[in-house]
Amino acid sequence: MRGGVISSPWKKSPERKQERALKREAVLAAAAHVFAENGYHRASLDEVARILNVTKPTLYYYFKNKEAMLFACIEHGLEMFRSEASGPSAKAKNGLQRLTAYLKRYAAVIESDFGRCTVRISDSELSEPSSRKIRRIKSEIDRELRQLVADGQADGSIAVTDPQITALALAGALNSIAFWRHQDPDLPVDKTVDEYIHLLVNGLAPRTSQARK
Amino acid sequence: MRGGVISSPWKKSPERKQERALKREAVLAAAAHVFAENGYHRASLDEVARILNVTKPTLYYYFKNKEAMLFACIEHGLEMFRSEASGPSAKAKNGLQRLTAYLKRYAAVIESDFGRCTVRISDSELSEPSSRKIRRIKSEIDRELRQLVADGQADGSIAVTDPQITALALAGALNSIAFWRHQDPDLPVDKTVDEYIHLLVNGLAPRTSQARK
DNA sequence: AACATAAGTTACTCAAAAGTAGAATTCCGG
DNA sequence: CCGGAATTCTACTTTTGAGTAACTTATGTT
Numbered sequence: 001m002r003g004g005v006i007s008s009p010w011k012k013s014p015e016r017k018q019e020r021a022l023k024r025e026a027v028l029a030a031a032a033h034v035f036a037e038n039g040y041h042r043a044s045l046d047e048v049a050r051i052l053n054v055t056k057p058t059l060y061y062y063f064k065n066k067e068a069m070l071f072a073c074i075e076h077g078l079e080m081f082r083s084e085a086s087g088p089s090a091k092a093k094n095g096l097q098r099l100t101a102y103l104k105r106y107a108a109v110i111e112s113d114f115g116r117c118t119v120r121i122s123d124s125e126l127s128e129p130s131s132r133k134i135r136r137i138k139s140e141i142d143r144e145l146r147q148l149v150a151d152g153q154a155d156g157s158i159a160v161t162d163p164q165i166t167a168l169a170l171a172g173a174l175n176s177i178a179f180w181r182h183q184d185p186d187l188p189v190d191k192t193v194d195e196y197i198h199l200l201v202n203g204l205a206p207r208t209s210q211a212r213k
Numbered sequence: 214m215r216g217g218v219i220s221s222p223w224k225k226s227p228e229r230k231q232e233r234a235l236k237r238e239a240v241l242a243a244a245a246h247v248f249a250e251n252g253y254h255r256a257s258l259d260e261v262a263r264i265l266n267v268t269k270p271t272l273y274y275y276f277k278n279k280e281a282m283l284f285a286c287i288e289h290g291l292e293m294f295r296s297e298a299s300g301p302s303a304k305a306k307n308g309l310q311r312l313t314a315y316l317k318r319y320a321a322v323i324e325s326d327f328g329r330c331t332v333r334i335s336d337s338e339l340s341e342p343s344s345r346k347i348r349r350i351k352s353e354i355d356r357e358l359r360q361l362v363a364d365g366q367a368d369g370s371i372a373v374t375d376p377q378i379t380a381l382a383l384a385g386a387l388n389s390i391a392f393w394r395h396q397d398p399d400l401p402v403d404k405t406v407d408e409y410i411h412l413l414v415n416g417l418a419p420r421t422s423q424a425r426k
Numbered sequence: 427a428a429c430a431t432a433a434g435t436t437a438c439t440c441a442a443a444a445g446t447a448g449a450a451t452t453c454c455g456g
Numbered sequence: 457c458c459g460g461a462a463t464t465c466t467a468c469t470t471t472t473g474a475g476t477a478a479c480t481t482a483t484g485t486t
Contacts, residue, residue, distance in 0.1 A: 016454090016462080023463095039335065041254035044443065057446075058464055066444070096418060122252065122392075152417070159419035165400070165408040166417075172389025173382060179335075187378070195378040203416025204365070204379075205309060206372035233432085257473065270476075271434055279474065 024062045026052060028076065029113065031059075031069040036116035037182070040070055040125045070121065071130045077118025078137045080109045086144060095152025100197055102148055103174060107193045110177045119178040142167055173200060237275045239265060241289065242326065244272075244282045249329035250395070253283055253338045283334065284343045290331025291350045293322045299357060308365025313410055315361055316387060320406045323390045332391040355380055386413060 030051045034043040045066060049056045063069045089101035109115040123134040146167040152158030160166045177193070243264045247256040258279060262269045276282045302314035322328040336347040359380040365371030373379045390406070 020462090038337075039252075039254075041252075042338070045445090046443075055465060056444085057466090060445070061463065099417070124251075125255070149417075156419065158417045159415075160408075160412060160417065162408055165405050166412055168400075168405070169386060169389075169409045169412050172392070173386035175392075176382075176385025176388055179385070179388075187381075192378050192381070195375055196382045199373060199379055199382050199416070200412070201417050202372075203412070203418075204312070204362075204371045204373065204414050205416075205420075206369065207418075207420065236433095258475090259473075268435060269474085270436090273475070274433065 020062075027059055027062045028069065028072055032073045032076070032113040032117050035070060035073055035121060036113040036178075040066075040121050067126060067130070070117075071126055071134070073114060074118045074121065074123070074126075074134055075137070077109070077112075077114035078134070078141065080112065080114055081106065081118070081141050082137075082144075084109055094157040095148065095155045096157035096201070099148045099152050099158065100201060102145070103170065103197050103200070104193065106171075107174050107177060107196070110174060111189060116178045119175045142171065145171060170200060233275075240272055240275045241282065241285055245286045245289070245326040245330050248283060248286055248334060249326045249391075253334050280339060280343070283330075284339055284347070286327060287331045287334065287336065287339075287347055288350070290322070290325075290327035291347070291354065293325065293327055294319065294331070294354050295350075295357075297322055307370040308361065308368045309370035309414070312361045312365050312371065313414060315358070316383065316410050316413070317406065319384075320387050320390060320409070323387060324402060329391045332388045355384065358384060383413060 027048070030048045031043075033051070034048050037043075045056050045059055048069075049059055052058075059069075063072065085102055085105040087105075089098045092098040092101050110119055123131045123138075126134065146163050149158060149160065149163040149166050149170075153160065153163060173196070177196075180187075240261070243261045244256075246264070247261050250256075258269050258272055261282075262272055265271075272282070276285065298315055298318040300318075302311045305311040305314050323332055336344045336351075339347065359376050362371060362373065362376040362379050362383075366373065366376060386409070390409075393400075
């Protein structure tokens with residue numbers, strides 16, 4: 001019991017609130033998993049419930065409906081991109097190194113359930129207002145990436161003609177990671193991502209002099 | 214009347230057969246369009262029918278069911294990749310040039326409805342046997358791309374560590390084209406694709422000496 | 427013209443999964 | 457251990473779009 005004033009008799013105890021938030025997160029994580037695996041329409045709420053050892057109506061106690069779950073998943077995924085991928089890169093010496101550090105973290109996010117469903121599921125599955133919100137956040141992330149490219153261009157560590165299109169291409173290339181069949185037999189993910197980024201940094205054509213990265 | 218033998222009384226005239234095939238193709242094209250735009254589940258057969266000025270049951274006269282349509286679309290799309298993208302490149306002088314020519318044609322296919330729905334729609338929408346067939350064709354295409362990389366590697370025009378992963382990365386990068394919002398306002402597609410391929414060939418890092426391509 | 431078949435339509439059924447109503451249970455402060 | 461809110465369940469309704477039955481209309485052959 002806390003709070004100064006008369007304090008209306010029925011206030012949730014903080015622990016309750018917290019537990020509820022925790023459960024909500026669990027629902028979200030399960031939903032993200034199923035969405036990432038199956039896409040929006042093939043994902044069934046009964047399966048989400050089953051994963052949680054719970055029944056479907058329980059989910060509706062935490063989310064208004066399926067679309068709200070998807071929205072929350074995508075929003076959360078985008079938040080991961082912003083917070084985890086964007087942080088400053090400690091030992092990066094120039095724009096290119098900052099960019100590659102960013103790309104690596106970006107790739108790591110994509111490998112998570114939230115990242116995968118964020119990237120795989122088209123925002124046109126959402127209602128127009130929700131879709132608009134998502135697109136706005138996405139365009140912010142895009143801008144951020146574009147800025148990294150432009151910065152590298154400015155300090156001479158990156159050579160491209162159009163940062164806008166380059167950013168599009170980089171994101172597109174990494175996003176395709178989300179479509180790999182989960183745990184593809186032989187390919188170790190880390191190695192693959194590195195190779196991936198190596199290609200983007202160095203290109204296909206052989207370099208005469210310096211070996212990069 | 215044609216055909217040697219006794220020839221059972223009821224044989225379709227060739228023209229009929231041909232018209233039927235034509236209509237079937239029209240259905241397929243309309244389906245590809247709707248699939249490419251909306252994905253499998255959001256695509257409605259009523260809309261496909263509407264586009265063709267026809268009613269839904271008519272579609273079933275040409276295809277067993279929705280899944281058969283998707284299968285045919287993807288199969289056709291993959292066939293485009295094989296026939297259109299694969300042809301020999303006239304004025305390519307080395308492996309790298311052959312590869313870039315291939316990538317450009319690959320990108321052109323992706324821009325079509327068949328290409329888009331082939332790339333966008335997961336084969337896990339299909340039944341297991343169908344999915345298996347699709348995956349087999351896809352892996353052939355993948356092998357073809359990998360071979361191009363390996364060839365370029367052999368003649369020294371391409372420098373990568375792992376052709377397998379490189380092929381994966383190249384395809385992934387180009388495939389992302391299929392996810393662009395159709396007719397995105399300002400970006401002219403051709404220019405963008407060129408820029409895209411330029412990035413893949415030259416990489417982000419500046420090149421000291423030669424300007425490539 | 428007659429008729430067999432192809433092609434297409436109207437008007438339905440059916441299935442699956444989302445979503446809901448309301449009862450049952452758990453949990454906590456007194 | 458009691459009352460009431462929080463939480464979850466059982467058992468349903470609703471919706472949506474795929475798929476079908478059975479009739480109608482067009483077409484080409486004899």
